Amino acid sequence: MSDPLGFQAPDGRRLEGVVLRLNKKTVSVATDDGHQWNVSPGLLRLVRSAGDIQRP
Numbered sequence: 001m002s003d004p005l006g007f008q009a010p011d012g013r014r015l016e017g018v019v020l021r022l023n024k025k026t027v028s029v030a031t032d033d034g035h036q037w038n039v040s041p042g043l044l045r046l047v048r049s050a051g052d053i054q055r056p
Helices: none
Strands: 005-008 014-022 027-031 036-039 045-049 052-054
Touching: 005 027, 014 036
Parallel strands: none
Antiparallel strands: 005 014, 005 045, 014 027, 027 036, 045 052
């Protein structure tokens, strides 16, 4: 299982998910609510524990 990652959605929500795929310019992330996002790698943060988002 992949480490959980966190990022901020365009509407300001903080989301957490896991990596599905590494693309050329983005990372495909699946969130807990069943959605899939393509996120720039620079916007992703490693989540060490619930609600704790840190830089990798």
